[in-house]
Amino acid sequence: MMSILKSRPFNIGMYSTLLKGCRRYLYQLRAEENKWSLHSLRPNRTRTYYKRPEKKKGGPSIRGWVIFAGTTVGIGVAGIIFAGAPSKEPEEDIDNYDHKNIALAYIYRAKDRLRNSIKYFSDPISPKLLPDPLTEPYYQPPYTLVLEMTDILVHPEYDRATGWRFRKRPGVDALLRQCAPPLFEIVIFTCEGGMGAMPVIDKLDSEGCIMYRLFRDSTLYKNGHHIKDMSALNRDLSKVIVVDWDRNATKLNESNAVHLKRWDGDPSDTTLFDLIPFLRTIATSGVSDVRTVLDFYRQQGDDMLEVFKANQARFLEEEQRRTKLQRERGAANNRWSSGGFTGKFFGSRSAPEARQEDQNFEGPTDLSVPVPAISEPPATGKSDSNVSPQSNSNTWWSGWFGSSTTNEKSK
Incomplete structure (x- = not known):
């Protein structure tokens, strides 16, 4: 072959043809030795394609069903034998x-x-969630205020840089100080776990106003909701007020609930500031059963605080009218009663008569407005500049709340 290449001028086509012939000859020799087919050895002549296997129709085979059923029955029987064995422990x-x-x-x-x-796992951790009320010489507040932590006092926010953080609602400090003992026994009852909620409550309660803390393990889990059962609180339900945004959490004690709007972190929110006078009014009026008061406001509208504010505005307007009328009568009294004969001639009233008319004054014409004025509780040494002081005259309004002790003492 080399002699042929030397004798003739170089030609690329002839050289490639010669190489193909040599390759074909080598394939033939190898095919004869291994008894292969020449067509199977030709490169780039035959192509193979992947074929997806056809799915079997009709589901698993009978053998598969038998194995599955046998395994299930075996596990069930083993579980019954293990869980249903007689107990060998004396405490069971x-x-x-x-x-x-x-x-x-x-x-x-x-x-x-x-x-x-x-x-x-579904029932509360104990049939009595709180210890028995304090007895003398210790002081037990007459009312119990149960507060939800999440979206009532704080709002959780997540950030990839800092993780979970809690934004404090405006008015939290004022609420805890103004409703602390001796008015209310404050209890935090949240559906959050204790490990995550305890540090947050410690940050909120820097002055020690919160007396007890209850967490998720104290709730009743039913139909996918954590329910707060106030009957397990070991307190008189006629003196318990629950503040929450979730109606499912308080559906067992709807008459004791004050539902607020769920806070979303708005810094201009004033709901807790509106809640403070409502709670203090009930506490300072000596209400015998808070459920009657809450049911009344619940019938007036969905938002109790708005109804309370409207009734309070009406009451203050009537109080101002009454004060103005008393001042006018007092001024007329002083002007004509000192005139002697002239005063008698013009028919002026004497001072005892004016005082008798002032005592007979019945106040506002609409006595169905249950908005007593807010009186200050016993001194606790704490104050809040965010809450405006209110009038201290609540004697003749306290009867609507079911307590006539003030009138009886005055008699």
């Missing part, structure tokens, strides 16, 4: 299924233990 309840068939006894015991396990 006495077995009440000895008189039944051994198979049924195992099933009943397993069922009871499963129910107890579910109940352990």
Whole structure:
């Protein structure tokens, strides 16, 4: 072959043809040795494609169903045997299924233990969530104020840079100071876990106004909601007020609930400042049953605080009119009663008569407005500049709240 290349001028086409022939000859020799087909060895002549296997129709085979059923039954039987075995610990309840068939006894015991396990996680951690009320010589506040933490006092916010942070609602400090003992026994009852909520409450309660703290393990879990059962609070329900935004959380004690709008972090919110006079009015009026007061305001509208503010404005307007009328009568009295014969001639009233008319004055014409004036509680040594002082005259309004002690003492 080299002699052919030297004898003739170089030609690319002839050289490539010669190489193809040599390659074909080598393939033939290898095919004869291994008994292969020449067509199977030709490069780039045959192409293979991936074919997706056809899906079997009709689902799993009978064998698969038998294996699945056998495994399920085996696991169930093993679970019943494990959970329904007689107890060997003396502190557990006495077995009440000895008189039944051994198979049924195992099933009943397993069922009871499963129910107890579910109940352990869904029911409150204790039948009495708070200790017994304080007795003398200690002081027990007459009313209990239950507050939700999340979206009532604080609002959680998440940031990838800082993680979870809590924004404090405007008026939290004023609410805790103005409603602290001796007016209310403040309890934080939140649906959050104790590990995450405890540090937040410590930051909020720098002055020690909060007496007790209850968390998620004290709620009743039912139908996907954490419910706050006030009957397990170990307090008189006629003296308990619950402040929350979630109606599902207070549906067992709807008459004790004050529902506020869920706070979304707005710094201009004033809801807690509006709540303070409402709560202080109830506490200082000596209401025997707070549920009657809350039910009345609930019937007037969905927003109790707005109804209270409207009624309070009407009451203050009537009070100003009454004060103005008394001043006019007092001025006329002083001008004519000192005139002697002239005063008698013109028919002026004497001072005792004017005082008698002032005592007979019945106040506002609409006595159905249940807005007593706010009186200051016993001195606690704490004040809040954010809450404006109110009038201290609530004697003749306290009767609407179910307490006539003030009038009886005055008599």
